[in-house]
Amino acid sequence: MKLTRTSPLISIAENPDKRSIASAVSQTSLTASDSGSNHDEEDYVMSPQFAQTLVSRTERKVKAFLEASQWVRDHISNLDQIPRLSAATDFVAGRVIAEGGFSNIHEITSFCDTAAFDNNSNNNTKKKKSYVVKRLKPQLALNPPKLRAAAKDICNEIHVLSSLDHPNIVRVQALSTTGIEAIAETCRVDSFFLILERLDQTLLHKISQWRQEGIRANALALNKLHKCPHTQRLFRERMGVAHQVASALAYLHQHRILHNDIKPGNIGFDDTGVVKMFDFGLAVELPNDTDTFDLGNAGTPRYQANEVLKKQPYNMKAESYSLAMLLWEITSLTKPFACLDENEVKQSVTQINYRPGIPRSWPRALRRLVAKGWSKRMTQRPTMAEMKASLEQIASHDYSRSSSGTMASLLFR
DSSP states (O other): OOEEEEETTEEEESSOOHHHHHHHHHHTOOOHHHHTSSOOGGGGOOOHHHHHHHHHHHHHHHHHHHHTOHHHHHTGGGGGGSOEEOTTTTEEEEEEEEEOSSEEEEEEEEESOGGGSOTTOOTTOOOOOOEEEEEEOGGGGGOHHHHHHHHHHHHHHHHHHHTOOOTTBOOEEEEETTTTHHHHHHSOGGGOEEEEEOOSEEHHHHHHHHHHHHHHHTOOOGGGTTTOHHHHHHHHHHHHHHHHHHHHHHHHHHTTEEOSOOSGGGEEEOTTSOEEEOOOTTOEEOOTTOSOBOOOSOSOGGGOOHHHHTTOOBOTHHHHHHHHHHHHHHHHOSOTTTTOOHHHHHHHHHHSOOOOOOOTTSOHHHHHHHHHHTOSSGGGSOOHHHHHHHHHHHHHOOGGGSOTTOOGGGOOO
């Protein structure tokens, strides 16, 4: 199929079959939550004028995003290397396996032309990869303000992800044939999609598994770290995961990109156990001519730094705070501020500088890294590269030779 580029995210196919695309999309668009609603599929079809207005507005927003994002803009040609697929003819989408605020994730049950994906690219394994398709929720058509925000976010996500190349960041595997123009062609918001590698589970589920395993083996207490092999293995595994997250973030920060929503639900694992960060809809690139930027209050309050919660200008150090909070959760296997709602979290962090307690039984280097990471002052927090280096040392340390709570050689510098 011949493709012609007409804008950063618009590739128009010759003679696209609009009716077949809309039909294929509508067959897989309803989620379990939709089934109990009072809306029919026809309710999610927009007027042609509104659909075209949405596409035009989104294109303007994307253009402004690219003008402010040098790294992403300089790598826009990477989009040409991403395969374009048709929902009508190229794959079969199955059930919804995950939902976000704006999108549904469907499993892909089969591809009509497997040449688009090399399922045996790794010569050391015969296991085929699985994929998912991410679409905007069809019911967004009933909420124009949310729809406009969602369309902009998913387009920005595609541009950011296409500019990145890191083993711990998910990759876009394919896009809808006509890009966002599919919305105008079909008058359905879920006709625009991206295809990603399927992840086995999120860090949220992994933390629950670690807790259950630790309870069964009586290996949760870190005061046993120096004498219990099971505790050591479980701890090193968790620190290894934290190191992979830090590696992905250090790579992003190297290119002045902030993920802007670091939390366990946005971190997954592929079928080999490798960490993959995903959901880049809120990601932004910090301008080169400033040390801080007024980016608004994006993200999840439980993991947001105090300056973000106060809607003050911030920079990459805000994600040092987020990683420190995530690191505390990975180590304690407990949700931070578990007894507080979002408003209470905001008040506690911004007004009294409250943070979760750090047990003395944790290795000293880890205690210091967490405490410095979530410091009130941005200038006192380590960079992501420094956190990555510290976590690498913490994860590789031989704890069988350390006394409880003592790791003088691993003190954060």
